[in-house]
Amino acid sequence: MTDAWLTTLITDTPQAGFELAIVLSRRGVKYTQPDPGVLKQLRADYANSADGLTAASHVIALNFQTIAAANDYWRK
Amino acid sequence: MTDAWLTTLITDTPQAGFELAIVLSRRGVKYTQPDPGVLKQLRADYANSADGLTAASHVIALNFQTIAAANDYWRK
Amino acid sequence: MTDAWLTTLITDTPQAGFELAIVLSRRGVKYTQPDPGVLKQLRADYANSADGLTAASHVIALNFQTIAAANDYWRK
Amino acid sequence: MTDAWLTTLITDTPQAGFELAIVLSRRGVKYTQPDPGVLKQLRADYANSADGLTAASHVIALNFQTIAAANDYWRK
Amino acid sequence: MTDAWLTTLITDTPQAGFELAIVLSRRGVKYTQPDPGVLKQLRADYANSADGLTAASHVIALNFQTIAAANDYWRK
Amino acid sequence: MTDAWLTTLITDTPQAGFELAIVLSRRGVKYTQPDPGVLKQLRADYANSADGLTAASHVIALNFQTIAAANDYWRK
Numbered sequence: 001m002t003d004a005w006l007t008t009l010i011t012d013t014p015q016a017g018f019e020l021a022i023v024l025s026r027r028g029v030k031y032t033q034p035d036p037g038v039l040k041q042l043r044a045d046y047a048n049s050a051d052g053l054t055a056a057s058h059v060i061a062l063n064f065q066t067i068a069a070a071n072d073y074w075r076k
Numbered sequence: 077m078t079d080a081w082l083t084t085l086i087t088d089t090p091q092a093g094f095e096l097a098i099v100l101s102r103r104g105v106k107y108t109q110p111d112p113g114v115l116k117q118l119r120a121d122y123a124n125s126a127d128g129l130t131a132a133s134h135v136i137a138l139n140f141q142t143i144a145a146a147n148d149y150w151r152k
Numbered sequence: 153m154t155d156a157w158l159t160t161l162i163t164d165t166p167q168a169g170f171e172l173a174i175v176l177s178r179r180g181v182k183y184t185q186p187d188p189g190v191l192k193q194l195r196a197d198y199a200n201s202a203d204g205l206t207a208a209s210h211v212i213a214l215n216f217q218t219i220a221a222a223n224d225y226w227r228k
Numbered sequence: 229m230t231d232a233w234l235t236t237l238i239t240d241t242p243q244a245g246f247e248l249a250i251v252l253s254r255r256g257v258k259y260t261q262p263d264p265g266v267l268k269q270l271r272a273d274y275a276n277s278a279d280g281l282t283a284a285s286h287v288i289a290l291n292f293q294t295i296a297a298a299n300d301y302w303r304k
Numbered sequence: 305m306t307d308a309w310l311t312t313l314i315t316d317t318p319q320a321g322f323e324l325a326i327v328l329s330r331r332g333v334k335y336t337q338p339d340p341g342v343l344k345q346l347r348a349d350y351a352n353s354a355d356g357l358t359a360a361s362h363v364i365a366l367n368f369q370t371i372a373a374a375n376d377y378w379r380k
Numbered sequence: 381m382t383d384a385w386l387t388t389l390i391t392d393t394p395q396a397g398f399e400l401a402i403v404l405s406r407r408g409v410k411y412t413q414p415d416p417g418v419l420k421q422l423r424a425d426y427a428n429s430a431d432g433l434t435a436a437s438h439v440i441a442l443n444f445q446t447i448a449a450a451n452d453y454w455r456k
Contacts, residue, residue: 026361216294346428
C-alpha cells in the first residue's frame with residue numbers, strides 16, 4: 001500500500017484512540033486480503049457470528065493497549 | 077458513532093475499572109455489528125456457550141490490563 | 153452488580169494474587185451470564201474439556217499479569 | 229487450595245523462570261478442574277493434539293512474560 | 305535461515321512499523337513451514353476465511369505492540 | 381529436563397531474538413509432550429494447516445515481546 005494511513009498514534013481523546021484501534025485492526029485484515037469484494041463478503045460472515053465478533057473485539061483490545069500506552073492513557 | 081461514550085480511562089475503584097473494561101469489550105463488538113437486533117440474538121448464543129463466555133472474559137481481561145495501567149493500578 | 157467485590161488489586165503474596173486473578177476471570181464470565189443455573193451447567197462443560205481448561209488458564213494468566221504488575225511483582 | 233505453592237516469582241535463571249511459568253499454567257487448569265483423574269485423562273487429549281499443544285505453549289508464554297518482568301529479565 | 309531480515313525494530317513512521325509487524329508475523333509462519341509451495345496454498349485458505357483473517361490481524365497487533373514500544377510510540 | 385537450554389534472554393540482534401522466541405515456543409510444547417515421535421507426527425499436522433501456522437506465529441509473537449523487552453528493543 002502506498003497511501004499514508006497511519007501518521008501518528010496520538011489522539012485527542014480515549015474514544016478517538018479506540019476508533020483508531022479499530023482502524024488498525026481492519027488494516028491488519030486488509031493487508032492480508034486486499035480484495036474489497038472478498039472482504040465485503042467475509043464481513044457478512046463474522047459480523048453475524050458471536051465468535052467472530054468476540055474475536056474482532058479481541059484484536060481491537062490489543063491495538064487499544066498500544067494506542068493507550070502511546071497517549072500515556074490520556075491521563076492529564 | 078457520534079455520541080461520546082469514552083471520555084476518560086480513570087475510575088475511582090478497581091471494580092469501576094473492571095466494569096469499564098466490560099463496556100470497552102462490548103463497544104468493540106458494537107462497532108463491528110451496530111444492529112441491535114442482531115446483537116441481541118448473538119448474545120443469546122455466546123452467553124450460553126462455555127467457550128463463548130471464556131472468550132468474553134478474555135477480552136475483558138485485556139481491556140482491564142489497559143485500564144488498570146491507566147489508573148496506576150489504584151495503588152494509593 | 154451492586155456488591156463491592158473488587159476494592160484493591162494488592163495482595164500479600166503471589167499466590168493470593170493468582171487466586172485473585174481467578175476471581176477476576178470468573179467475574180468476567182458472570183457479568184456476561186449472570187444466571188447461576190446456566191453457569192453451573194456450562195462449568196461442567198469446560199471443566200471436562202482440555203480446550204476449555206486451557207482457555208480458562210489463559211484468561212487467568214492475563215489477569216495475573218495485571219495483578220502482578222499492580223503488586224510490583226511482590227519483589228521485596 | 230490451602231498449600232503454599234507460590235511464594236515468589238523470583239528465580240535464579242531464565243530457564244527456572246520458564247519452568248515456573250509452566251507451573252502457573254498448570255495451576256490455572258487445576259484450580260478450575262481439581263479432580264486428578266479427570267486431569268490425567270484430559271492431558272492425554274491435548275498432549276496428542278497439535279492445537280492443544282500450541283495452546284499450552286501460548287499460556288506458558290503469557291506466564292513467562294510476567295515472570296520475566298518480575299526478574300527484570302535476569303539482565304545482570 | 306541465514307539471510308539477515310531483521311536488523312532493527314526502529315522505523316521512521318507508525319505505518320512503517322505496522323508493515324514491519326506484518327513481516328514479523330509472516331516470518332513466524334515461515335520459520336515453521338519453510339516450503340513456499342505449501343505456504344502459497346495455505347495462504348489461499350486463510351485469506352478467504354473470516355476467522356483466518358482475524359487471526360492474522362491478531363498476530364500483527366501483537367507484533368505491532370512490540371515495535372511501537374521499541375519506537376517509543378513515535379511520540380516526538 | 382536437566383539440560384541447560386536457556387541461560388540468557390540477551391541476544392546480539394533482533395533477528396537472533398526472534399529465533400530465540402521460536403526456541404521458547406517450541407520448548408513450551410516439548411515440556412508438555414516430551415515424546416519426539418509424537419511431536420514429529422503432530423508437527424506434520426500444524427505445519428500444513430493455516431490455522432496451526434497462525435497459532436504458531438502467535439506464540440512466537442508473545443515470546444518475542446518478552447525477549448525484545450529484555451534487550452531494551454536493541455535500541456542502541
